Amino acid sequence: MEDCIGHDNGVEILVEINMICKSGPMKIEGKVAIVTGGGQGIGERFCIALLEKGANVVIADIKTRQGESLSKQFNQKYGLNHLINYTKSTFGNVDILCNNAGVPEMEQWEKVLNINLNSVIRGTKLAMEAMSTKNGGRGGIIINTASMGGILPMPSGPVYCASKFGVVGFSRSLDTCYESDGIRVNAICPSFAPTSLFEASIDSLVNANQHEEARKMKAIIISIDQVARGMIQLVEDDTKNGAVMRITAAKGIDYQPYRSSKL
Numbered sequence: 001m002e003d004c005i006g007h008d009n010g011v012e013i014l015v016e017i018n019m020i021c022k023s024g025p026m027k028i029e030g031k032v033a034i035v036t037g038g039g040q041g042i043g044e045r046f047c048i049a050l051l052e053k054g055a056n057v058v059i060a061d062i063k064t065r066q067g068e069s070l071s072k073q074f075n076q077k078y079g080l081n082h083l084i085n086y087t088k089s090t091f092g093n094v095d096i097l098c099n100n101a102g103v104p105e106m107e108q109w110e111k112v113l114n115i116n117l118n119s120v121i122r123g124t125k126l127a128m129e130a131m132s133t134k135n136g137g138r139g140g141i142i143i144n145t146a147s148m149g150g151i152l153p154m155p156s157g158p159v160y161c162a163s164k165f166g167v168v169g170f171s172r173s174l175d176t177c178y179e180s181d182g183i184r185v186n187a188i189c190p191s192f193a194p195t196s197l198f199e200a201s202i203d204s205l206v207n208a209n210q211h212e213e214a215r216k217m218k219a220i221i222i223s224i225d226q227v228a229r230g231m232i233q234l235v236e237d238d239t240k241n242g243a244v245m246r247i248t249a250a251k252g253i254d255y256q257p258y259r260s261s262k263l
């Protein structure tokens with residue numbers, strides 16, 4: 001496929017634009033990654049996994065103590081726009097964005113939607129501007145942390161569940177951006193993992209005397225390291241675009257099958 005990208009003294013500059021279908025795994029070493037909610041829990045393990053692969057990692061977390069303990073480069077403000085601009089000015093590029101920050105049902109419902117969904121949308125849009133090959137970027141990969149509660153109903157957290165279904169639908173709807181902008185967008189859907197968010201949810205159920213529901217959740221927990229391995233798989237596998245990765249105790253890492261996504 002060829003396209004005119006400009007003129008130099010009247011000479012058309014024609015380049016063959018190879019379809020962005022590089023073979024082989026994406027090389028993480030030297031790339032620049034952003035992890036929101038990277039101060040603890042799953043996000044912290046995402047940072048460690050990416051650091052271990054040689055990536056430069058920018059961590060964004062409202063709990064500055066956790067953020068500072070893991071990242072010295074980033075100042076107190078965690079505005080997403082500042083985050084992206086700071087990353088680009090410091091490292092030159094944004095290659096990997098993990099929209100991972102999230103809060104459980106117990107927060108105010110508007111806050112749950114704002115953080116779990118609106119911020120994922122905002123972060124994705126800002127990162128796509130920075131990454132897009134149309135804007136001189138080198139493409140990239142965006143991993144949106146949804147949940148198995150973005151595939152299955154959650155009686156214990158209907159608003160949380162709605163936010164995660166939104167993340168899944170939003171991520172799947174951007175699968176055309178790979179061809180147009182060189183950007184892959186995937187959703188990762190872990191089941192229950194032992195983090196502060198999970199513990200807060202268990203406490204909420206226990207306080208509501210829903211001991212059986214709490215027991216069921218604890219019976220199917222997965223490891224945080226497994227979630228990080230799933231994220232790395234999505235980053236390295238260039239064939240994964242618009243994918244919905246599931247991580248469950250029953251089946252480990254696999255992908256949600258969907259009938260044709262076209263009408």
Ligand SMILES: NC(=O)C1=CN([C@@H]2O[C@H](COP(=O)(O)OP(=O)(O)OC[C@H]3O[C@@H](n4cnc5c(N)ncnc54)[C@H](O)[C@@H]3O)[C@@H](O)[C@H]2O)C=CC1
Pocket residue numbers: 036037038039040041042043060061062063066078100101102103115145146147148189190191192193194195196197198
């Ligand atoms: N733990 C679990 O069972 C599961 C968690 N998830 C999702 O994984 C993601 C990470 O959650 P966990 O590590 O479990 O929770 P966590 O509470 O241990 O870590 C979440 C981090 O995000 C930060 N954060 C919250 N709001 C923020 C904001 N507005 N800006 C920046 N940072 C913010 C928190 O300060 C915290 O450090 C969330 O999106 C959650 O919904 C998905 C499936 C299962």
Ligand SMILES: CCC(=O)/C=C/C=C\C[C@@H](O)/C=C/C=C/C=C\[C@@H](O)CCCC(=O)O
Pocket residue numbers: 103104105106146147148149152153154155156157160190191192193197198201204213
């Ligand atoms: C209290 C609601 C809440 O915010 C709980 C969050 C707990 C962990 C993170 C979440 O993303 C994990 C969800 C896993 C869901 C798996 C399958 C669901 O169908 C179980 C529904 C259990 C229930 O809500 O009663």
